[in-house]
Amino acid sequence: MAAEKKNPMSKALVRRETIAGYAFMLPSLVFFLGFVIYPMVQCVITSFFDATMNREDIFIGLANYTELFQDTVFLGALRNTAVIVIVSVPVVCIFSLWVSSVIYDLKGAACSAFRCIFYLPVVTGSVAVTVVWKWMFNNYYGIFNYVGTSTGLLKQNINWLGDERYALGCIILILLTTSVGQPIVLYVSALNNVDQSLVEAAEVDGATKFQCFWKIKWPQIMPTTLYILVITTINSFQCFALIQLLTSGGPNHSTDTIMYYIYYNAFKLYRYGYGNAMGVVLAVIIAVLSAVQFKLAERD
Amino acid sequence: MKKRKIMAMALSCLMVLSAVGCGNGDSGSTSGSAAGTGSSAATNQSSAQAQTGGTEGAEITLWTYPIGKWGDSATVDGLIANFNAVHPEIKVTVEYLDYSNGDDQINTAIEGNQAPDIVLEGPERLVANWGAKGLMVDLADLWTDEAKAAIYESVESACKGSDGVYYEYPLCMTAHTMAINKDIFEAAGAMQYIDEANGTWTTDDFIKAVQAVYDSGQANVGAVYCNGQGGDQGTRALVNNLYGGTFTNAEHTEYTANSEENIKALQLLYDMDGINYDASIVGGDEINMFCNGTLAMAFCWNIAQEKNNLDKINFDVLPMAFPSTGDPKLCGGIWGFGIFNNGDEAKIAAAKTFIDFMANDEKQAVESVKASSYWPVKDLGNIYEGDDLMTEYSKFVPYMGDYYQVVGGWAEARTAWWNMLQQVGSGVDVKTAVEEFVATSNAAANAAQ
Missing domain, CATH: 1.10.3720.10 (MetI-like)
Incomplete structure (x- = not known):
């Protein structure tokens, strides 16, 4: 009986601490996602495009990779x-x-x-x-x-x-x-x-x-x-x-x-x-x- | 443990990918074109209209490369104060660029729809790059019949794109020269090969002069610097002038550096005593080595170099045209204004008013040109009267040759040029190296069309 009464209290505490933990992590997580993960994903995606300044990117599939190994x-x-x-x-x-x-x-x-x-x-x-x-x-x-x-x-x-x-x-x-x-x-x-x-x-x-x-x-x-x-x-x-x-x-x-x-x-x-x-x-x-x-x- | 290893490897990848994750926004999505498309009809209003209508309360931005004192805020503030005395209704904000990252700054601004209203630079950027991409305003209304009659023809043609549209309104120009250490040449008895009054020499006399200087004990007479593209106008002019070669065809559609004349010139430089192909220095290094007496001649020179290095030089500098078999054809610099088409007609009109004032106002034009430390693109009289140095260098302006820097694929060609010089310097057959250069450059030119 005593354990049943104690459990809801500790769960709430754990939840609160978990939320607080994530809240502390959030600024660096946002930074990490925005300035590390996002550029990384962009890097991979853009590698399949003929991408340059001042015009729309053109999808060229694996052409960049093909050219690479002939360069x-x-x-x-x-x-x-x-x-x-x-x-x-x-x-x-x-x-x-x-x-x-x-x-x-x-x-x-x-x-x-x-x-x-x-x-x-x-x-x-x-x-x-x-x-x-x-x-x-x-x-x-x-x-x-x-x-x-x-x-x-x-x-x-x-x-x-x-x-x-x-x-x-x-x-x-x-x-x-x-x-x-x-x-x-x-x-x-x-x-x-x-x-x-x-x-x-x-x-x-x-x-x-x-x-x-x-x-x-x-x-x-x-x-x-x-x-x-x-x-x-x-x-x-x-x-x-x-x-x-x-x-x-x-x-x-x-x-x-x-x-x-x-x-x-x-x-x-x-x-x-x-x-x-x-x-x-x-x-x-x-x-x-x-x-x-x-x-x-x-x-x- | 396994998870940790995977994480460690993933982090290794992240370090690399985030370092190179330099995409330009959403792939496949519209790249933010600050300037819209083309030289729009919106800009086709007269210069007079520009000066009177729609500029009230306009705020424009001027981005300037360091062209003489146009890179100095105190000077530019003075010029803008002059403008505001006449046009208090237009506010001008200035940003100063440098050549190492100015292009990146502008390209990034274009992508972010934050392009400046006015840029002060040369045709290779205003016309051949941003103009060709349809980002600039047509300046036809500034190019009145009066302006066309006054501005030198070679300058006018450089300010027009291949579509005949004027993307630049010029302010000033100079001719890049070379220079010799007169003290060393005199000591070597080599001055006899030089037309000192005109600052010219023939190719044969150049060969004799260099040999005389070399024989006098000066092992390093000159350096064909090729560590990078800095100052490459000097090596291009040297090679093209020696036997009358050209860098491009007259239409600026094709690179022609593989001509017999150019091959002969490159071979001559390779074979000459005292001239080294030096892949460890660029134009700036060469200037320093000339100024400190290590080299007896500099191929990367103009009036600005002499002015900037006066305190370092303790010998007599003699500016010279490049040696040639006929009239020398010097590489020139032409600088002027271009307007980005940001779609705001009031700003475009205000920008034209600014350009008109800076380049055409009778009193202001002289001051604007003087701020550049170069020469006017039209006859404004001797604006440097009493300045012996400027007068000495002004004799080279008429030698300015074709302004071929507007050819397509220019960025690739510039890199290919110094790579080609490195190949020649390391003993690769000249014809092979030059053919490779021309093939690379023409491929880039074709891709740019």
Whole structure:
């Protein structure tokens, strides 16, 4: 009898709290629906249209997608993007893990100083970072050419950003410097959260440092690694600002990436439908890669 | 766990899709055409009518690109104060655009039915873009017989669309030149190849001069910049002038950059000592490198560059026409007013009154042109008397060549141009690269028709 009397009260309370909860969520939900879901749906729909400025969109079915896979510039951009991802993702993960494992157990100030140094390019505006790099790579008076020719390493100046043999490598180098900050901070936190009693017990049992890392720390920082893998992959796929500010996709399309080509088609040629078709393809690629990463992590 | 994984993947997709979700409203629905369709009959009222009827209490918006001091609010406020002294019944609100995102701002405004009433820009936008799309008002009533007789013929033809409708009423013009570092040329003994008084040189003399400067130890004489489209009028003019090639046909319907003359010019530049195809810089970078003495010549130059960089330059700049086998044909800039057809006749009439005052009023026209830092499109006398620099540059205005920027597919062609230069610079056969450029550009031109 007592339970029967109590139930209606708690149900009302639960209902009230649920309503209050949804009410608190509403502003961000509206924002999310309006500025994330709606553009996403529009992106998919518009990819089936010949959509441009100042005239009605024309339904063309899969024509944008057909054109996409016959477009040599797009295929080149796809290849360049793949190169950036394949090089930058492992390098960022390995380098940031190495740096973190060296600095995470340093005394407070030293660890903070290193974190600060590596995080600096992340908080510095990408335009400012890019302008400095552009100056360093300058064909005529850049510091790399100056040092190279002064020390005899280079016979003559190299047009780093204007020569298709070097341009993509330069982009990847800059991308690495701006990408390692966040993973280092995340790894330092993850390593600090590793259960030290397990490490100490293993050391007492005679485990080497490598065994301690591989058997105890690595499994515990796996979720962080997975997160870093996913965000680094996505960031690498979305490499845009560097290309836009440094090379505009050149020379000879050697640094075109999918994101830059999307921008070019959408905002230079106003081919929104075609640009959005590329966006959909890029999203599918990232989704598949993320799924693979999750699967591999699950197996580990 | 599975749900969380699905959510994580969905979020990955969201990040990409929301970044590129840049559609223009409802697909298949009517794109908001601010300007309705075509140069409507509503606009066919006389200039006199525009000045007297229907403008009472009108509020119009002027969006201006940074054409000299037309991008400076203090100057424009002064010009508008002059206008309001005569026409207090019309209120003018100004918005200042820049070339990096001005087009996006206007196109977005058109889509949202918020297009400005007046835009100050050139024929490539007013005529070839928005005019061709039927978004602009026919300005035939401003183009009176008197105006047609006064305004230079080449300017008049640039202000007309292929349909013969006037979408622009011009205010000012300039001829883009190149420039040399006279100190370096003198030290190299290369001034003998230059007609300094007229600012001209032949192609043969250009070759000799560049070689002399290069031999004097200046490894970087000039750069065919091709990192992007910024300042591309310089490289186009250089290539077209060297052996008398053209960029388009006379009717502005077809790109003709694959002519033998142009191929020969591109090959010559590739083979010359001291001239580099540089895919790491654009026109703005080239100007900086010329001003700081890194390069001995600039292909992206005009009076505004010299004025803007006076404090950086510590050598004698000599503006030059591009080297040619005959009379040089310089790329020009023509700037003037266009009116978006927003369907409000009172605003259109007020806008025409504004344009008429700024461009035709005897006293105001001089001030309006001077604000641009360029030259008038009709004979207003020597408006820069006593200004040695302007007088020096004014000798290039008669060399202005065909205004071909009104050709269809211009945006695609501009991109294809610097891509083509990059190809040539990286060793691709010139003919192959140029044929590809022309094929791409003509396809865009045909699509635009």
